[in-house]
Amino acid sequence: MENKTMEGFRLSPQQKRLWLLQQDGLAYKAQCAVLLEGNLKSEALKEALQKVVDRHEILRTSFQRLPGMKIPFQVIAGSSTPSWDSADLSDRELQKQESKIEELLQEERRRPFDFEREPPLRLSLLTLSARKHVLLLSLPSLCADAWTLKTLVEEISRFYAAYMQGEELLDGPLQYADFSEWQNELLEAEDENAERGRTYWQKQDFSSFPALTLPFECKPSAGATFEPDSLDLRIDPDVVTKIEAIARKTKTSIAVLLLTCWQTLLWRLTGQSDFVVGTLCDGRKYEELHTALGLLAKWLPLHRHFDGDFKFSEILQQVNEATRESYEWQEYFTSKQSAESFGNAPDFPVGFEFEERASRQQAADMWFSVNKQFSYINRFKIKLTCARVDDSLTAEFHYDSSLFQRETIKRIAGHFETLLKSAVRDKESRASELEILSEIERHQLLVEFNRTAADYPREKCIHELFEEQVKRAPHSVAVVFEKEQLTYSELNTKANQLAHILRRRGVAPNVQVGLCVERSVEMLVGLMGILKAGGAYVPLNPEHPKARLSQQLTDIQSPVLITQEKLLSQLPGFEGDMICLDRDQALLANEQKTNPEQITAQHHLVYVIYTSGSTGVPKGVAISHGSLVNYTQFICQKLQLKDTPTNGGLHFATVSTIGADLGNTCIFPSLVSGGCLHIIDYAVAMDGGAFADYVAKHPIDVLKIVPSHLSALLASPKSRNILPQKYLILGGEALAWELIKLVSEMSGDCQVINHYGPTETTVGSLTFSLRENDVFTQTSTVPIGRPIANTEVYILDQHFTPVPIGVPGQLYISGVGLAQGYLNQPQQTAERFVPHPFPHDGEARLYKTGDSARYLPDGNVEFLGRTDHQVKIRGFRVELGEIEAVLKQHEAVRETVVLVREDEPGQERLVAYVVFHGKNASTVSELRSFLKEKLPEYMLPAAFVLLDGLPLTPNGKVDRKALPAPEDIRPELEAAHVAPRTEVEQNIAAVWQEALHIEKVGVHDNFFDLGGHSLLIVKVHNKLREAMNKELSIIDMFRYPTVSSLASYLSG
Structure with a gap:
């Protein structure tokens, strides 16, 4: 076989990196549109172009590879004759001419180069009028960078003028092949300077920094190509003047000041204190290189660490010093170091470059000026190019359109403009204090997104609204539990009788009364009786440990405890009066049946609900009547509830304990609108099959449930029968799109509402109604929506400043729904309920939720997680x-x-x-x-x-x-491990092992001691019924919590 040889030159390090990067070869181009004004002489332009091509070898270079070669050589042709395509646009309006120019640039950007055969310089000449033309220049980035375009335009104009004036220009530039060899030799050198340069970059290890993720950045799809686009922002001349003045005064530069603003904005938008921005160095450090054409520029990493809250002027000096150092050692940064730091990601996902573009050049009676310019020598997510032409300054936001929508880039550009103006107005401002929101954006966030004012009964308490409903439909069924039910009149009568006793025993406004009852109609009697007496009900869960119940009773200083006789053994000692709703029925029956005199107002307490406390002591959240009335009114309007005495209104189901406020979404709207409230027994609520059977017999219109609870129930074979007919309200935790998809497949009729709200803001403060096929590709979970009536939402940074749309911040809530605070805990109340920072009622407060959230462009809010350990x-x-x-x-x-x-x-x-x-x-x-x-x-x-x-x-x-993950081994238990002995025990143990992620389970092991819980038992229950092919209730699982006891029951 004949050995082939080739004469050529090695690629420069810059070219090697780009060759490996540009496998598609489309996006990496250097392009510009040159406006030619005057009486153009075609022969003079053609001659000027020929002279420039003859003068610069890089414009006659192709890239050749022998078989088996990965990296080509650059081969210089002895000659090349430039030519151009022509198009006459003179019959078009100005706007259509500009659109056509942009279209041609885009077409050229998508057109591939044949690197082996095609001359690198492509030309098109467009006629706009007799005295106005546009010359389009396009080169592969292997042969050109932004500085090349600037020099190329200057040279074309120089040779055009020389031709018109009959002059000959003889000076010769440095050729790119010489530069390429010099660059390779530098990297191979062993001298002291080279060693220092390599050491400098080796110390710059950026591999531990997470990549910057900007607001609404899309996840790249598999095989996505680089699709660059750009958006231009013209900087106000007054701002440019101030930039120049600050640069002179601080002995920095315009480029460094703009870079500092860009880095500061990235910090403010992402909250990331350590990151790297790629900065483009023109590669023309020495005077001899100033007139050289070709890819001399390279991207250098610039690390930024925002530690503390420095003044902008201090950060400016830090950036100036870092830029100076990286510029000094630019020749020794290699693509290998870039790969080690950034892996397979784009070398510099976020970039910055500053360009001094060619100013308007006069050539004989012609004027040459750059109209548009693009140069892509790197794949990026977003890059800010600040271009200086004479006294003007333009900020160009180049971005990968496969990752960002144009509206997102418009917002980022607006933030940059606002921050830049703020920085030059007062360079001594702290970085966190610099404004990034325009007045329009600020007004949108603080005012427009919070237009929630609405009427509600401001003079009524919640039990008064119930009493009005009793008058409208006394004989309609108000509440159902198993086989027991009460009409509105019956419920009102029983509540009145309890209220009269409570009044005599000291219950008055703001007096807290413990309510410790199981799910039953008596639960509603007790609740309404306390409210009618003027007190506030405090739900106490009988399943909780005695020590916890005792702590709560001590905290509320309740004069009376309402309970049931069957629960007395589960309660701690109580020194006050005790009323058992089941035992004391005869006593209650002797009381008056009429409504007690109304003595409460909206500012009085309606309930106190205990939530977990970080100090080890539960916190009692104190809610007033006005807050609950406002919330109830909103839900009634949201669900379009109307009093319909003929059919008793909608049927609501409450499946949760009243010890949390989740169920209040169903309880109070039902009782004030003529609805029928179904209190679902715990065993039924936790058993998908039993719940489906209940719904089949008693159709439900409205269901409020926690997503994880619903997900467990939907694992049942009868899952299609579980969903309500009209409204499914989900709340209590983040809502996954996967669950929404599952629900929509099962029922297309029921409207799904995502409901968010801490207990401190009265049940719920934001809602999001899902429409059919509603999917937000930019959100990881279902949005929590917009604020409810008379509620305001603010997303703020750590300095109490509103964050822009898309930027994470802490969620704060204000409005009628705010709790009075934490019972007997003034310090914690002051920490979480803070003064309102924006123009408002003098007594207005904000509740600090501790939740991280962000605004979506349409004003909806997305929940992102917690900022603390809740x-x-x-x-x-x-x-x-x-x-x-x-x-x-x-x-x-x-x-x-x-x-x-x-x-x-x-x-x-x-x-x-x-x-x-x-x-x-x-x-x-x-x-x-x-x-x-x-x-x-x-x-x-x-x-x-x-x-x-x-x-x-x-x-x-x-x-x-x-902290390590727990091992999948059986935990240390009191009972010794005994392996399953029968087939039934083996089947039960196998299901438990899979659900609990434990290698082995013994026959005497307790399901709950192994880490099981109430929702997990729902899933285990479904799997056991399938495996055993026997009927088994959830209650059976609680009664027989060990493998042996459950096996004995099933075998009996």
């Missing part, structure tokens, strides 16, 4: 700090951390990490028993991990990310 477990709010505080009360525990883990998709569980004072100081079994006496079931960790010490960060804080 979590939601099966719809219940849990402060991890409370579990930690209780664990630390155990004498054997030295240190502990509790967190939520999702080691399996959709399977969130609490995990406690514990360090004992000494080895074998206690056991997991002892810890679990200790917690059971003090915490409710939903706050018990599913797994415990015993450690010798907690991992720490360099700052000495617990490194939560370094």
Whole structure:
């Protein structure tokens, strides 16, 4: 075989990097549109172009590879004759001419180059009028950068003038092949300077910095190509003058000041304090290179660390010094170092470049000026190019249109313009204080998105609205529980009788009354009786430990406790009066049946609900009548409820405990609108089949439920029968699109409403109604929507400044729904309920939710997670700090951390990490028993991990990310492990092992001690019924919580 040889030159490091990058070869071009004004002589232009091509070898260069070569050589042709395509646009209006020019540039950008055969310079001459033409220049980026375009235009105009004046220009530039060899030799050099340069860049390790993710950046699709587009912003001349003055005064430069603004904006938009911005260095450090054409420019990494809140002027000096250092060692930065830092991602996803573009050049009686210019030598997500032409300054926002919508870039451009004006107005401002919102945007965020004022009954309390409904439809069924039901008149009478007793026993406005009852119609009697007496009801969950109930009763100082006789053994000692609604029926029957005299007002308490507290003590959230009336009125309007005595109104189902306010969405709107409230028994609510059977017999119009609860129920074979006929309201935790898809496949008729709101803002404060096929590709979960009536929402940064649309911040809520505060906890109340920072009523407050959120462009809000250690477990709010505080009360525990883990998709569980004072100081079994006496079931960790010490960060804080996942082994239990003996035991153990992620389960092991919980038991229940092919109720699972006891029951 004949060996082929080739004469040529090695590619420069810049060309090598680009060759490997541009496998599609389309986007990486250098283009410009040159406006030619005057009496154009075609022969003079042709001669000028020929001279320029003859003068610069890079314009006659092709790229050749022999078989097996990955990187080509650059081969210089002895000669090349430039030619151009022509088009006459003189018959078009100006706007259509500009559109055509843009269209031709776009077409050229999509047109590939044949690097082996085609001359690199492409030309098109467009006639706009007799004295106005446009010359389009296009080169592959292997042969040109932005500076090349500038020099090329200057040279064409020079040679055009020389031809017209009969002159000969003899000076010769440095050729690119010489530059290329010099660059390669520099990187191969072993001298001291080269070693220092390499050392400088080796110290710049950026691999640990997460990539910047900008607001509404789309996830790249598989095989997505680079699709650059741009948006231009002309900087106000007055601002340019101020920029120049600051640059002179601070001894920096216009480029450094603009770069500093860009970095500051990126910090404000992302909240990321450590990041890298690629800065384009023109590569023409030495005078000899100024007239050279070709790809000399390279991207250099510039690290920015926002530590503390520096003044803008201080950051400017820091950026100036970093830029100076990187510029000094520019020759020694290589694509290898770039790959080590950025991996397979674009080398510099976010970039900045400053260009001094060719000014208007006179050539004989012609004027040459650059109208449009693009140069892409790197794949990026977004790049800011600041172009200076004479006294004007333009900010060009180049972006990958496969990742960003144009509207997003418009907003970013607006933020940059506002920040730039703010910085030059006062360079001594702190970076966090610089404005990035225009007045229009600020007004939109603070005012337009919060236009929620609406009428509601301002003089009525919630029980008065109920009494009005009693008058309208006394004989309609108000409440149903199992086989028992009460009409509105019957419920009102029983509540009145209880209220009269309570009045005599000291219940008055703002007096809190404990209500500890099971789900029943009596629950509604007790609730309404307390309100009619003038008091505030305090729901106490009989399933909670006695110690927790005792703590709450002590806190509220209740003169009376309302309960049921069957619960007395579960209650702690109580010194006040006690009324048992089942035992004391004869006593109640002797009381007056009429409505008690109204003594409460809207500012009085209506209820106090306890939530988890980070200090280890539950917090009582105190809600007033006015807040509940406003919320109830909104729900009635949202669901378009009307009093319809003929059919009793809509049928509502409440499936949750009144110990949380989740169910209030159904309870109060039903009772004030003539609805029928179905109180669903716990066993039915947790069993998908039983619940479906109930709904089949008693059709439900409105259901409020936690997403994880609904997801568990939908695993039932009868899942299609579970959904309500009209409204499905989901709340209590983030709502996944996958669940919405599942619901829409099962029922196309029921409207889904996502409902968000902390207990401190009265049940719910934002809603989002889903329409058919409603999917937000830019949101990871279903949006939480817009504020309800008379409610305002603010998303603020740590300095209490509104953040732009799309930028994460902390969610604050204001309005009628705000709680009075935390009962008997003034310090915590002051920490969470803060003075209103914007023009408002002098007594207005904001509630600090601790939730991270962002605005979507249409004004809806997206929930992003927590900013602290509060979590939601099966719809219940849990402060991890409370579990930690209780664990630390155990004498054997030295240190502990509790967190939520999702080691399996959709399977969130609490995990406690514990360090004992000494080895074998206690056991997991002892810890679990200790917690059971003090915490409710939903706050018990599913797994415990015993450690010798907690991992720490360099700052000495617990490194939560370094905490290990629990091992899939059977935890230490009191009962010794006994392997399953029968086929039934083996089947049960197999289902448990899969659900609990445990390798082995013993026959005496308790499901809940292994980490099981109420929602997990729903899924296990469905799988066991399938595996065993036997009827099994949820209650049976609770009655027989061990493998052996359940197997005996099923075999009996």
